[in-house]
Amino acid sequence: MIQCEGLVKIYKTDDLEVVALQGLNLSVSDGEMMAIIGNSGSGKSTLLNILGGLDRPSAGQVRVGPWDLLKASDDDLVKYKRDTVGFVWQNNARNLMPFLTALENVEMPMMFSGKLDRAYAKQLLEWVGLKDRMHNKLTQLSGGEQQRVAIAISLANKPQMLLADEPTGSVDSRTSDMIMDIFRRFNRELGLTVVIVTHDLSLAGKVDRVVAIRDGLTSTEFIKRNPNLDNAPSLHGSGGGLDEVHEAYVVVDRVGRLQIPKEFLQALDIKDKASMEFDGEKILIRAPKSLEGETA
Ligand SMILES: Nc1ncnc2c1ncn2[C@@H]1O[C@H](COP(=O)(O)OP(=O)(O)OP(=O)(O)O)[C@@H](O)[C@H]1O
Numbered sequence: 311m312i313q314c315e316g317l318v319k320i321y322k323t324d325d326l327e328v329v330a331l332q333g334l335n336l337s338v339s340d341g342e343m344m345a346i347i348g349n350s351g352s353g354k355s356t357l358l359n360i361l362g363g364l365d366r367p368s369a370g371q372v373r374v375g376p377w378d379l380l381k382a383s384d385d386d387l388v389k390y391k392r393d394t395v396g397f398v399w400q401n402n403a404r405n406l407m408p409f410l411t412a413l414e415n416v417e418m419p420m421m422f423s424g425k426l427d428r429a430y431a432k433q434l435l436e437w438v439g440l441k442d443r444m445h446n447k448l449t450q451l452s453g454g455e456q457q458r459v460a461i462a463i464s465l466a467n468k469p470q471m472l473l474a475d476e477p478t479g480s481v482d483s484r485t486s487d488m489i490m491d492i493f494r495r496f497n498r499e500l501g502l503t504v505v506i507v508t509h510d511l512s513l514a515g516k517v518d519r520v521v522a523i524r525d526g527l528t529s530t531e532f533i534k535r536n537p538n539l540d541n542a543p544s545l546h547g548s549g550g551g552l553d554e555v556h557e558a559y560v561v562v563d564r565v566g567r568l569q570i571p572k573e574f575l576q577a578l579d580i581k582d583k584a585s586m587e588f589d590g591e592k593i594l595i596r597a598p599k600s601l602e603g604e605t606a
């Protein structure tokens with residue numbers, strides 16, 4: 311579904327350049343439900359905005375299904391945004407109309423694409439648990455309820471892929487669970503591909519795969535442990551942080567590059583060079599010999 315290779319995004323402001331993505335690789339299969347984690351400023355929203363057709367990459371490849379988002383014309387992007395992808399924003403005020411009812415809000419994107427389907431709009435609101443609130447104006451709904459309206463809106467045009475930027479950022483854990491269950495249901499029942507950006511590691515237990523972004527590059531992947539292989543009871547229990555549920559892998563790109571965590575580099579005082587050795591089983595990365603004496 312998603313294929314990014316060497317994706318670069320540079321923001322230019324006056325005389326400053328910010329490299330938000332610096333050659334990022336990512337692939338996501340059709341029908342997968344995965345999460346992206348990373349520190350503030352690591353490039354998560356930048357990546358999601360590019361995948362959502364809201365922003366253009368500076369260089370590299372980015373394909374979603376049949377669409378080449380680097381080469382797509384502006385008209386193509388409008389069509390892409392309308393038909394292929396649903397988006398839940400970090401700040402949901404961006405796609406909500408406060409003085410319309412929940413139902414009218416969900417019907418809005420349907421009207422833009424000329425496919426108003428009131429029955430389906432009602433169905434969506436029922437699925438997100440707002441059956442009794444659909445005729446209320448958004449100003450009369452709580453933050454968590456508004457967030458669920460935003461999810462119904464994002465699904466109004468039956469997209470193949472849903473991109474959600476911190477969808478549970480401002481709701482309590484019960485609503486957060488409910489939102490994740492909604493995503494899982496659409497993923498299972500309709501084959502929707504779901505990409506969630508989150509700070510919340512407890513959500514990580516609810517997806518199949520977590521990709522960590524560090525400084526605009528994918529650095530680590532966490533893949534769900536097969537519950538049949540190691541009977542980890544935590545899989546079905548509450549919490550389920552990354553370590554309990556997932557196996558961690560460092561990402562190695564096509565030309566063999568990998569990112570060494572800053573803490574490791576600092577601990578060994580490795581700056582711009584390291585020595586590497588292969589002992590037949592393991593690869594050992596060390597501070598250069600000449601430095602070892604100095605740091606010892
Ligand atoms: N429009 C912009 N103009 C200039 N710089 C930007 C712009 N948008 C983002 N950046 C910069 O790009 C980098 C990545 O930002 P991004 O919003 O993708 O981070 P993020 O991982 O989503 O962070 P957060 O978790 O805080 O939402 C940051 O250094 C940010 O300051």
Ligand SMILES: [Mg+2]
Pocket residue numbers: 354355356400475
């Ligand atoms: Mg962000």
